[in-house]
Amino acid sequence: MTSEITLFVNPTAGRGRGAHAAQPAARAFRDAGFSVRTIVGEDADDALRRAREAVGQGTGALVAVGGDGMINLALQAVAGTDTPLGIVAVGTGNDFARALDLPIRDPEASGRLAARALKGAMTRAVDLGRIGDRLFGTVLACGFDSRVNDRGNRMRWPSGRFKYDLAMIAELAAFKPFPFRIRLDDGPVQEVDATLIAVGNGSSYGGGMRICPSAAVDDGLFDVTVVGDCSRATLLKVFPRVYKGTHVDHPKVTVHRAAKITVEAAGITGYADGEPLGPLPLTAVCVPGAVRVLAG
Numbered sequence: 366m367t368s369e370i371t372l373f374v375n376p377t378a379g380r381g382r383g384a385h386a387a388q389p390a391a392r393a394f395r396d397a398g399f400s401v402r403t404i405v406g407e408d409a410d411d412a413l414r415r416a417r418e419a420v421g422q423g424t425g426a427l428v429a430v431g432g433d434g435m436i437n438l439a440l441q442a443v444a445g446t447d448t449p450l451g452i453v454a455v456g457t458g459n460d461f462a463r464a465l466d467l468p469i470r471d472p473e474a475s476g477r478l479a480a481r482a483l484k485g486a487m488t489r490a491v492d493l494g495r496i497g498d499r500l501f502g503t504v505l506a507c508g509f510d511s512r513v514n515d516r517g518n519r520m521r522w523p524s525g526r527f528k529y530d531l532a533m534i535a536e537l538a539a540f541k542p543f544p545f546r547i548r549l550d551d552g553p554v555q556e557v558d559a560t561l562i563a564v565g566n567g568s569s570y571g572g573g574m575r576i577c578p579s580a581a582v583d584d585g586l587f588d589v590t591v592v593g594d595c596s597r598a599t600l601l602k603v604f605p606r607v608y609k610g611t612h613v614d615h616p617k618v619t620v621h622r623a624a625k626i627t628v629e630a631a632g633i634t635g636y637a638d639g640e641p642l643g644p645l646p647l648t649a650v651c652v653p654g655a656v657r658v659l660a661g
């Protein structure tokens with residue numbers, strides 16, 4: 366085990382929390398006897414290139430400091446390698462950290478936990494989803510939720526999560542279910558009118574919305590939540606239940622389990638870990654034990 370670790374920092378995560386969080390996290394590693402190197406990319410492509418260089422040069426661990434978007438970049442760099450991933454979750458959503466019961470918005474505690482795990486070689490093998498050459502850790506969103514993401518990303522005002530609340534209201538005004546075609550594993554193609562389809566490696570997205578409440582990150586399978594053909598009134602009744610995961614008890618909601626799923630619908634962009642992946646159709650494959658995460 367090398368004594369150097371690499372902090373992979375998003376300085377803008379959580380309205381600036383990323384830059385501040387790097388300092389107590391670095392201090393926790395230095396107190397544990399590690400030397401710390403920090404990398405910050407000029408943009409996502411540059412950040413990923415730097416992270417891959419650090420992994421290729423044999424860093425002892427790549428520690429992502431930021432939100433789910435930053436962790437998503439880190440996953441691309443460490444998956445399939447022997448380099449463990451540490452997580453200092455200080456973004457807006459932090460759903461990957463939630464899935465692993467890691468500290469949230471507590472960079473000192475996150476740093477201490479990761480340092481202790483690295484010294485004791487304590488890692489957890491975690492599954493990832495793969496779509497083409499991209500990996501994701503939490504949820505692939507397709508439908509109403511991804512349309513809200515689309516609209517929110519185009520809005521210049523307001524900032525933060527309130528922007529997506531307004532985007533949701535705007536999408537509700539024009540809401541109608543989407544005609545999907547889905548294929549689970551190697552089964553037959555199913556045609557279904559649905560509000561949304563969520564493919565969960567982890568259980569939540571959007572900062573704790575438990576859209577796939579029974580999903581586990583180490584069982585080799587996705588949980589696929591299909592919210593069926595709902596009216597606006599039904600959607601408004603069901604939606605608040607997603608924070609407790611009790612929406613899956615509604616008769617309009619079905620849950621499947623599969624290692625592979627293809628989702629097809631016109632005019633919908635798929636989002637995973639909050640990042641756009643491109644228009645449907647998309648095929649997601651579960652990759653068991655794709656990454657080792659530092660966990661006490």
